[in-house]
Amino acid sequence: MSKTPLSFTIFLSLSLFFFPSITASSITDRYLYGGCTQQKYTSNSPYESNLNSMLTSLVNSATYLSYNNFTMVGGSQQDVIYGLYQCRGDLSMPDCATCVARAVTKAGDMCRGSCGGAVQLDGCYVKYDNATFLGVEDKVVVLKQCGPSVGYNPEGMGSRDAVLGGLAGSGGPFREGGSGVVRGVAQCMGDLSYGECQDCLSEAITKLKSDCGTADYGDMFLGKCYARYSIGGAHQASKAHGKSGKGGERTFAMVIGILAGVAILIIFLAFLSKICGRQGK
Structure with a gap:
């Protein structure tokens, strides 16, 4: 049985490391828009506790349902929070769960301290607020x-x-x-x-x-x-809907640089292999 050259083995390993396949989640997680309400909640308040429970419920539910909504009731009316998520209808449940988790994380970071927030990724949508919006038409x-x-x-x-x-x-x-x-x-x-x-x-x-x-x-x-x-x-x-710009150029330059580095490594290993072969003789 012929042995695979070391240089090819390393090239294959580097190729798999530097050029992973594009997964569905890498596309569906693309951020489209989002926003936060102006009203703020008090830190360590019952509302904050309800909000944390809401976000946890959204993420957990997305592992088995592509849409769901929740109402978290507090000790008083001002602590009530409403929320929902929805995944694109053609997403698998694992991709739906991943998308919702990332949307919740994005909303939490972007709307820190706000009573309400909404995030639309390419594959899913998440919204929560202290004012009810469930079952209400909105054509804005x-x-x-x-x-x-x-x-x-x-x-x-x-x-x-x-x-x-x-x-x-x-x-x-x-x-x-x-x-x-x-x-x-x-x-x-x-x-x-x-x-x-x-x-x-x-x-x-x-x-x-x-x-x-x-x-x-x-x-x-x-x-x-x-x-x-x-x-x-x-x-x-166009990953950014017609706004690839310098990001696409940087990615292309990075790929070219990686390929050049791999090629140099292969040449060096081939040269090293010849030297070792001569010394062995």
Whole structure:
């Protein structure tokens, strides 16, 4: 049996170390938006204790349910806190749990001391507040993102409109569809009724089509629902939705540097192997 050269073994190990596969969680954990209420709570108060219990419940529940809401009751009305989380409908439970845990951590860091907070990651949403919002419609635009224009293409725009129309006419809180290179997804918060969901998504899709025009992707997030589309995988091509900038350049430079270092190491090991071979003779 032939032995694997040492240089190849080291190169394989370094490759596996420096170039791990891109996991679903690395994509779904991308931060989209968030916010905190202005009202603050007192440190070590019953409200803080309730908040900690709320956040723990959200994380624990996400290991077996893709949506849930909680109400933590305190000794007085001012200590009551409401919260919910929701994962994207196509996420596996392990990815859902990971996403919610990271969203809760993000909200805790960003909204430290605030009575309420909300965080939307690419794969999940978390919100908590001392004012009830459960079962309440909310069609306020909280995030709008449009990609660069690809120019008017009757066929492409027709496919996009057909996909968005299919999402509007589908049932259930999570909807996805596609036609050719166009992909679309929409979702309502789990605390809305079917009629409220339809109303919210109709608003989101109408705004998405009018505001993003001929863009190669679009995101329209309202308070209790969202609609998104992508032409030719535009979302995946730009991790930051068209804002790759210097971060992408730095990543590319890092990869090139790593490859160069590995190549130098291989040459050195090959040279060392020849010297050792000669000395052995």
